[in-house]
Every structure is written in C-alpha cells, then in structure tokens.
Amino acid sequence: MAEFLQFCASGLTVGAVYALVALGFTIIYNASDVVNFAQGEFVMIGGMTTVFATAAGVPLPIAVLIAILAAMVIGLLLHRLAIEPARGASPVTLIIITIGASIFLRGLAQIVFDKQFHSLPAFSGDTPINIGGALVLPQSFWVLGGAVVIVIALWAFFNRTVTGKAVLATAANRLAARLVGINTSFVIGLSFVLSAAIGAIAGILVTPITLTSYDIGTLLALKGFAAAMLGGMGNPIGAIVGGLLVGLLEAFGAGYISSTYKDAMAFIVILGVLFVMPGGLLGRASVERV
Amino acid sequence: ADTIKIGSSLSMTGPASFLGDPEGKTLEMYVEDINANGGVNGKQLELVIYDDAADANSARTFATRLVEDDGVIAVVGGSTTGATMAMVPVFEDAGIPFISLAGAVVIIDPVKEFVFKTPHTDRMACEKIFEDMQKNGISKIGMISGTGGFGKSMRGQCMDVAGNYGIEILADETYGPKDADMTPQLTKIKGTDGIQAVVNPGFGQGPAIVTRNYRQLGIDVPLYQSHGVASKSFIDLAGEAAEGVRLPAAALLVADKLPDDDPQKPVVTGYKTKYEETTGEPVSTFGGHAYDGLMILVEAMKRAGSEDPAAIRDEIEKTQGFIGTGGTVNMSAEDHLGLDLSAFKMLEIKDGDWTIVN
Amino acid sequence: MRKLMSNRLAVPAFLALLVVGLAFVMPSNFYFRVAALVWISALAVIGLNLLMGFAGQVSLGHAGFFGLGAYSVAILPAQFGLHPVIALIAGGAGCALLAFVVGRPILRLKGHYLAVATLGFGILVSMVISNEAWLTGGPDGMPVPRLALFGWRARGADTWYWITGGLMVIGALLAVNLVASPTGRALRALHDSEVAARVVGVDVGCYKLIVFVISAVYASVAGSALALVNGFITPDAAGFLHSIQLVTMVVLGGMGSILGSVVGAAVLVVLPQALTVFHDYEHLMLGFMMMAFMILLRSGIVPSLSMLIGGRRA
Amino acid sequence: MVRRRPPLRSDEALLQINALRSGYGRIEALHGVSMEVNRGEIVALVGSNGAGKTTLLRAVSGVQPVSGGAIVFDGHDVTNAQPHARVKRGIAQVPEGRQIFSPLSIEDNLRLGAYLRKGSEIDRDLDMVYDLFPVLKERRRNPAGGLSGGQQQMLAIGRALMSGPKLLLLDEPSMGLAPILVDQVFQIVEKLRDESGVTVFLVEQNAFAALSIADRGYVIETGEISISGTGRELLDDERVREAYLGV
Amino acid sequence: MSVLQVEEIGIAFGGVKAVDHVSFRVNEGDVFSIIGPNGAGKTTLFNLVSGVYQPKYGKVLLEGADVTGLEPQTLARRGLSRTFQNLQVFFRMTARENVMVGRHLKEKRGLLAHILALPATARQNRESAAAADAYLERVGLGGYADTPAAAMPYGALKRLEIARALAAGPKVLLLDEPAAGCNAVETEEIEKLVRNIADEGTTVVLVEHDMKMVMRISDRVHVLEFGKTLAEGTAEEVRTHPKVIEAYLGTHGSKEAAVALG
C-alpha cells in the first residue's frame, strides 16, 4: 500500500508538470490551431530565469515575477515576430516555425544562461511528508496545487468570459471571428502570452524537483503534446487528465512492470486509447457536416 | 604550412553537453596557452572544433570534414562512445591519430591502430566500486542505471565483473536520461530484501535526482555513484542529499586535498586553477580528459619532431609516465589507454565537499 | 499529353543531371559525403512527402522506419550472415509489413491525433532499438559491415555519392510516376475530402495504407543506405528528433513537391555544416533561418519560389 | 437592432464604393466597381456565379484585400481599416457559406455576434433573434455544427443582427432555406429597414424576391457594374429578365 | 422495379431524432424528390443511404439487395453516388482532375503499373481525362477544365460535384440542393441537366428547396418533417397537401409550385 501511494505521488507530481505543459499547448491551439512546439521552452525560461535571478541576489518572489514576465514577453515576441507575419500560412508551416523558434530559444538560452544543470531550493523545505507510508516532498504539493489553480482559472476564462469565448471563436472560424469584430491578431497574441506564463509557472514550480537546464524543453514538449492529445486536444480539463495519466502510467509502469520500458507503457496506452476514442478521452467529437 | 592543424568534434550541445562543454573550453584554453608559449616544434597550433551534439551521424560527417577539408594531422575529441565509434573508421582509414574522450572500453578493446583514449573505462570504475564494497563487507547490492550510452555500458561492465568480487546484484532498475523522478524505481529497490548498497551508473542530471529521491525515501544503505558525476555541480544539484555518497574519480576533484608529495598534485592544481579562473565554472574531470588528450598529443608531436600523422601515432603509443589529471599514463601496443586502477581515488562527499577514502 | 509526359519526367531528369553535374565540382571527399547525406535524406523525405504532401497524413514516427532499415543492414549480416543488399531488401520488406500492420489502426486517426500516434510508434521503435543492447549494441550503437559486391568494396565517399544519388533519382522517378497515376489522384483527393473520395469509390483506408507502406519503404531504404555509408549506426537514426527533422525537410522544401523534398533535405543537411562558423551561435542561427524560411516562403521553398517566378512571368 | 430610430430614408450615402479593385493573387475579380448604398435603403446586387458579388461584400467588411479604389462608410474612409474596426462602426456581414463557430453552442455564436457591444440590449436582441428563429432557442446549448444547413443559415443571420448594425451585408441569405423561411427572411429584411432603420446591402440569387423588396439594385457582370436602377426598373429591364429572372 | 428502397430507417444525434422510421421506394429512371423544412432530416437521410452514417435501425435496398451499413466506397461500386450540400470539392486539384477522380472505379488499378508508369497507365490517364472533359462539358463547365477548383465560384463548384458524381457512372444519383446559390436562369440549366440524366436511365434522388424546379421535374415527392414522413405523392398531390403548405411551402413556395405546375 505504501508502495502504491509512493508510485501515485511520483506519478501525480511528474504528471502535473506534463499537465501544465499540455495546458499551454491547449490554449494556443484553441486560439490558433497551432501546435506550439516551443511550449517546452517557456518551461525552461521560467526555471532558468528564476535560477539566475536568485543567483544574482534577487529575492525568490521577485525572481519568480521576473521569470514569468520574461516568458510572457518572449511569448508575445514569438507571436508578433514569427507567427503573425506568417498569417495565412498552413498549420504545418506554423508548426515548423514553432520548431524553429524552439531551436532558436534553446540556442539563445545556452548563450544567455549556460549549459549546466541548475536547481532551486524547495519553496517549503525538503523534509518529506509521510502519507500512509509514502514519502512525498512538500514541493509536490506546490506543483499539484499550482496545476489545480491554473486549470480552474482557465476553465473560468474560457467558459465565463467574453474574451475567453473570443479565443474559442477565433480557433473555430477565423473568418467569422473577424466578421463579428474580434481582433484575431490580439486574441492569438494573448493566447501566446497566456501559455508562456503558464509554461513559466510550471518551470518555476518543478525546478526544485526536476532540475532545469537549457535543453529540458524538447522532452517536456513531447510528453506535454502526447498528454494533450490523450486528454483530447483543445480541452483544458483533458489536458490535465492526460498529463496526470501519463505521469501515473510512467510511475506505475516503472514500479510494477519494467523501468526500462516505462515510457513505452505510456505510449502504448495512448495508442490504445486513441484506437478506441479517436478524439482523446475528453475531446469534443468534431462536428463536421457534409 | 606554418601552423599545425589539430581537430576535434565534441558534444558541446545536446544531451552530453556537460561533457563536451568543459572539454571544448579546455582545448581552446590550452591551445591558446601553448601558442602563447611558442607553439609546438616552433609552429603555432590551429584548433578546428565542431559541435556534433552527441549525434553519431554528425560526428561522422565532421570527422570526414576534419580529414578531407580541414586537413588536420591529429584529433582529440569524441565526447560520447557513440560519436567516437562513428568516427573511428574515418580516422583509421585516413591514418590520423585519434584520442577519444569517451568512456566505454570498446573504444580501445580490441586495440585499433590509430585510436587512443584518456578517460578511465567504465569497467575500471565498476572494479573500483566493488573493491571498496568488498573492503566494507558488502556483497548484495541493487543497481539503478541510466539508459543513456554511459549508464547502459557501465551497467553491463558491472554485471560482468561483479562475480569477480563476490557481489550479487539483487535489483536492477533503470531510468531514462531525462527522467525527472526516480522514486518508483528506488521504492522497488528499497522493498528488495537484503540489499546492502546501491550503485548508480549514469551521468547528467539523473544521478542528482536519484540521490535526492534516495534521501527522500529514507533509504539508509550506502549509495555509490560513478565517475560520470565527477564534478562539483553534482554536489550543488543533489544538495544535502549528496552527503555520504561515494564514487570513484580522478585526483583532479580533490586537488587541494592531495598530499604534497603526490606526483599528480602540481598537474591537477595547475589545471584546476587555470580552468576555474578562465571559465568561472567549477572544474570537472571531463575537461581534465581533454587536457590529458591534448598534452599526450603535444608531447608525442614534440618527440616525433614532425607533422607526420603516422610518426605521431607511434609516439603516442610510446607514451610512458605521463602524468595527467586522470592519473599516470603508460601506453603500449596492447594498451591504448595506459591507466590502471590506481588512477582512481575512492571519494566520499562530506559537508558538501569531496574527501578521499582510504 | 506529350507535354504532360515531359513535365512529369522533368524533375527526375533534372535531379539526375544535378547528381552528375555536381560530381565535377566537388572539391573534396567531405563534399561528396555531405552530398551523399543529402541524397539519403532526400530519399526518405520524398517518401514522407508522398504521405504528407500528397495524401495529407502526417507521420511523426518515420525515423522509426529509417532506423529499422539502418539496423537491418547492421544486424542481419552480423547475425545471419546475409549479404548487405539482401539485408537492405529484407529491411524494406520488413518495414512494409510493419507499416501494413500498424497502419490500419493508426491511419484511422486524423490530424494531430494521427501525429501523436505515429510519434508514439516511432518512440516505441527507437526504445526497442536502444534498449535491446544484445542485438543492437544499445545507445552506443553498432558497426555495420562494409558493402561488397562481387569482390568490389564500396568505400570512399565518392562511391557512396553515386550509389545514393542513383537511389535518390530512382526514388524521385517512382514518386512522380505514382503521383501522376490514378493512385496519385486518389491520394490527393482523399487529402482534400475523404467523404467525397469515398462516394466515388475510393477505398480511403486502403489508399492511406498503400502510401504509408510506400513511404515506410522509402525511409527504410534510406536508413539502410545511411548505415552502409557510415559503417556505424546509433539509435539516434530512429529517434524522435530525426522524425521531426524529416518532417521539417518536407515542409521546408514544400509539401507535395518532389523537387522540394530534395531541396528541403539539402538545406537542413548543409545548413549545420555552413553554420559551424558561428560556433556558439550555431543553434540560434539554425532556428532563426528555419523561421525566416518558413515565414518568407510559407508554402515551402520550391512551391513559393515557383509561384514568385511564375508571377513575374505572367 | 432596435436601438436605432425608425427610418429616415435619405439620399445621404451610408456606404460609398469608388472604383474598387480586388482579386485573388494574380486574378483580378473586381475591375473598378463604383456604387453606393444610401441610409435606410435596401440595395440588391445580382449577378451570375463568379461575377464578383461575394468578393465585393468581403471587401466592404474588410476580410478581402483591395488593390485600388476606396470604401467610405458613414463619412469615414475605411478602405484600409481592420475588419473589427468596421464592425465597431456598424458593418455586419452574413457571409457566404454561413461560417458559423461549429464547436461553440448556438447561444455562444449569437452572443459573439454582439462581441463589441455592451449592456442590457444584448439580452433583448437575443430574445428577438430567438423569436425570429425559434429552433435556435430550442437547441441553444448544443454545438452549432450539428445544425442543418438551413438552420445554420438562420444562425448566421441572427448572429449578424446581434451586433446591432447600421449596415447589414447579406450574402445569399436565402440559400438553402425552405420556401416558407425564404418568405420570412425577406420579410425580416424589410422589417429591419422599416422599423429599425437598418441599411441593407443584399446579394441574392433569388433576384426576383430581392429586387421586389429593394429600393435600388445593381447588376454585376464579371467584376463590373453593368446595370443599375430602382428595384422596379430592374425587374422590368429586358436584359435582367432574360439573364437573371428566367422569364 | 424499385431500384432504391428504404425501409423504416432511423438515426438520432443526442436527443434529436434526425430521421425517424422513414420508408420509401424509388423507381428506376425516376426523379424522386425529398423536401421538407430545414432540419427535417433530408441530408441525414442521404448520409444514411450513402453509407456516410450507420443507421440505428432500418434497411436500405439497392436493386433489391440489402446494402444497409455498407461503406460509401462499396456503395459507389454498386452504383450509388452523390453530391453534398456542404461542398466537398478537391480544392487542390483542377476541375478536370476532380472529375477524373470520379472515374476512379472505371480506372485500371495496379500499383506496380502506376509506379513504373507503364504505357497502360498513360493510356488510362488519357482516357480518364477525355472522359472528364466530356462530363465537364455536359454540366457546362467546359471552360473551367484547367482551373484550380479553389479559384472557381460557388455555383460552378456545385456543378463540378455533379460532374464528378456522374463520372462514377451511377445507377442512382443523390443530389443535395444542386441549385442552391444559383439564380433562376442557372437553376433552369441545372434542371435541364437533371432531367437529361434521368432520361438516360440514371435514377435521381433530389433534395432541393427551389419549388419551381422540384415541382416541374419530380416523378414523386416525399416530404419530411422532424425526421418523419409527412406526405408522399406526385408533385400535384404534395403541393396541395395542407400540412405541407403549412409546414414547408408557405405562400411563397405555394405560389412558385403553382407557377411551375402551371
């Protein structure tokens, strides 16, 4: 039982990170149909900026703020300088642009920061908390709590605010959105800024557990993307469910089956789910009338 | 030509950048240094250096480029075993001496005419660890290894030699090179009866996370790391969790703690001071491998007195009593590494610093 | 119709001339090697372009097939003493079979879901390759026996230049043939509207499968060629990053353009070599160039340029 | 849509189009179109497939780049204004092909029509749209993509009305509607003009019905205006009867 | 003999019974029209008959054989083809190529021959192109053959779909609002085309809101409302059916229908 709980704790912590990355994917995808493969870079920027700011003597809360702002600015620049000028290009073209952006940002980080791994002190100590025999780091609760807060805020944003609806409308039909008076370029820019912020927050929360370096983005983007698809692309709740599920699968795979093939476990389950539910677990069935 | 061209292809970015980065910096630093002091055989050295990002195919292309396009006469480089092995045929075909900076024993076993290496082999690291265990009466262990090239290869070597030391491996877990949490694997090890110690072959950030998770789960048997984490940044990353961790490593890490009569002392202190002053980063044994490789090559060139690759190769093979950061090197036609177990020191982390275990 | 015939063959003919012509201006073996790498990537990319550009189905796991092709010429000769050429063919056949088996369920998915499923497939393949060290040498890779035909050994980069260039031209020729045939039309049709294709009798599932299998064979052959050229192979060839690279080559060169496939491959193979002068800024530049290319030539290099040129003429 | 005073039909132009040119890539679809729509009137535009009707409407609402000429709306030159700025000024379009937000609910679709508006009038207008098209009310929580073709057309009209426009651009509003609804739509258009003072620019294939309610009409042929006049005049014009009315 | 027979067919989406126990028979060579208010289930019925949707219950018989639930491509092989209310055009192809795809079932397949570009393939391409040109000519799009579909106006695309469906050589052709977006004159052309198709022996099932056309052309008319059959009969019978007038025709429709039937 303690063992089981331990795997759960591990899965949920790692899963929460994937979930936050998946959420970032979801937001930009919702607004613009772009799968932003630079999403992992926002996580990296969040973590690395905080590390370097605190190392420079900036108090943690301010460093966190700086990091989130930095990511948001980069998100905005990414939209204004790379996505917006390619307006009207096909989704694949935009995806390749985001891949280019992720290479660019990684290249930038290796110059601005360095190529070392870095860590942050945990927000509330390193003493594990004993839950039914499982030993869980306090930072795990920060990560999970952060994920919960963000997803609730986003849910409210998309379902309760006009701007949120405008984001969804822009995704559903860009032409129609423009015709009802939505400034689509602003909306898409907003979505980049928003998901950059979420990415950065994720990066800051997890760095004390997972460490960070200039090139952690790729793998996070990959897992986050898989998680988003497992949950059903475009659905924030799906992103969370998908992320946690991938995390749990990895943990239980490693714990009960084989640590060598634990990633395989996650992907086999994803493939299996998609075969049965081609729109992901919580994906809206696409209504395309002929 | 009035300059001597030597080449290198390193993993300065990518998954093995923590190897390639200090290696590259070391080479550039010392080539400058050598040139400032009059060069080799009266000629200036010219270093051509490429970043293969640990990709074997790129490494292979750069190897061809070094030989065909740049016309180098010798090569120091290859941060990872995969990249090294991909380059080997090019240099063997071209007859260019190649000193690799990668770990695995396959690079020099079997011996290849033009291929040498400076880092201790993973097999030696296993032997050193098991030797220490034997001394402490440990015979039943668990293993958790990275699935990257380094971890995987060392795991294999350890399995191979465990029997020689009467060591039994009861648990054998792995983790991916970029994994962020190893508590499930460690929980399994923790739950395995009779384990007296755990070994963690691997490099990069993985071992630091393993170490942290190890303490998080309150596992109280000794934890052995490998020479793959032999840099100060491991202690920084693992923090307090690193206390008590043991690992085999070169003298470089404990330069200041070596007895004054140790022949390696001047070499390692010299390198350490220079590296840390120039780069502002803590020294690692990886950069040291590059230093050793470059110096072995330079001395061979001096002895050969020519720029003929074949002559240089012969002289490299004749390296005797060279004192580097990794130990004393005595090469021969059968041994293109030239280090023995004595080159390794068993270290333990105490109060956030390395100490030598006797 | 005469004109259409000559049009179709124009691209492979041009490529053949290119292969021959370039050979005369290559300054050293290094350039031959880089060119050979371009031809190899181009071959894989042409296959992937059939799948992506014409049939509109993404695959983020094509490096899986590439890797399997590569390892088949490494493993089969070493373990079963097969001749490398036989191993290459066996690899292609094996990939075709594998693509056939996994293709049915995977290709029922659409868009990003298809992307993630193929991604998963690719990752599974690369995991097996890197974990089953007893067979594949693990992450550090394994050597590949030299290709020898009738006692003649393929060694130098220039030899490989010709072999891979030949393979690439043949690949391009077969691809343009396919595109111009009824099968090609069915593929392009299902790209635009599956339901419309079905109601005129196109068995959409079957055609997706056909093109998936074909593209897998292209990737496999390209992988075998790379392994033979290098004489050594690591799991990177089958990895996720390589899959992404192949997709990038397709899009960069131009979806649905065979010539674009070669151009896309050339750019991404040559660029890193050219950018080494930037040292630490290499990746920055690579990312920047990729973005710049895609923003300025958003339909891919070849289609965008031909539109530009066509526009001026008109 | 009730917020404006009942009509003051006037000769003052609300929309003025001068020598407008536009096209797709190298193909020019409008070769210098000039026309105007006066405040409070219904103007119908008829023409055969591919004449450029849709292109003209798209240019007016700002989603179609123009290469020459000018569009003046309500005294402001909007030739280069962003679409959302034009919506703000009071232009709403029911686009060809309906262009609804498929995954969003019907009510969300309608509310998004009022995206740039604030205040309680929105709810009142929503009720009004639901009164016009009761089926939309029944299904208001469902995704709009599930609606039948004609139902989607109703939704598109309703959405445009939700912005409380001064000028309503209708691109073939009767397309795909059941005959009984075609009646209704034309009645609604007339009612909008007469009771709410909305100016309507109507593109319609059902030329007879359109010209019957129109104050004035234009005929467009391959990107150029060929005939213009009052609705009556056009209905009686021999060329129009032959080419568009089929009598 | 009835070439197409639908028995008690039905499907629901969520709570909506889109098609609810509908039955009818269509005789060979007839023009059989299905009309009804928006959302009555006409398109859904087409989707059920053509295999795009699987019916929840009920049967479809084509030339007497049960074809319920078969895939669209299988039905196409058996001689059933259709057009779409929401355009489904191959936008990346020219008009000619669109129609050539319609010839798919008539083309010789053989992957190897295609990849190797054997002379037979070239011959096949020529044949298909010639056939496609003939169909384009027939629907009045002769001038558009080399135009990319993306650059064609809406009305032309509707006819392009008809040409493509015809190219498949169907025995039964389902047309979903072929005249939508066409003016009176263009509608008359389409009407002629449809009549022409029927005269050559192809059975046409038509969904259309243009009452002039429906009334003039139909041998029988089937009326749906809320997924259920409201009435069926000759044009004259349906036109005067009070419920049909109330639910569907209204004054405008009645007038048009009256004009059409003289």
Ligand SMILES: Nc1ncnc2c1ncn2[C@@H]1O[C@H](COP(=O)(O)OP(=O)(O)OP(=O)(O)O)[C@@H](O)[C@H]1O
């Ligand atoms: N996306 C496009 N790309 C290229 N050409 C186009 C495009 N859309 C329209 N055209 C061309 O522009 C011209 C005008 O088309 P438009 O859609 O404005 O006609 P329309 O009068 O609205 O026709 P319809 O009655 O069929 O709706 C046509 O010749 C058409 O072929």
Ligand SMILES: Nc1ncnc2c1ncn2[C@@H]1O[C@H](COP(=O)(O)OP(=O)(O)OP(=O)(O)O)[C@@H](O)[C@H]1O
């Ligand atoms: N895929 C679907 N999802 C949800 N609802 C659907 C779906 N398909 C059809 N419906 C519903 O079924 C009913 C019938 O729709 P259908 O499209 O068949 O109507 P129709 O008779 O063709 O109308 P129109 O004349 O407006 O085209 C409508 O209420 C529609 O909303």
Ligand SMILES: [Mg+2]
């Ligand atoms: Mg139009």
Ligand SMILES: [Mg+2]
């Ligand atoms: Mg319909």
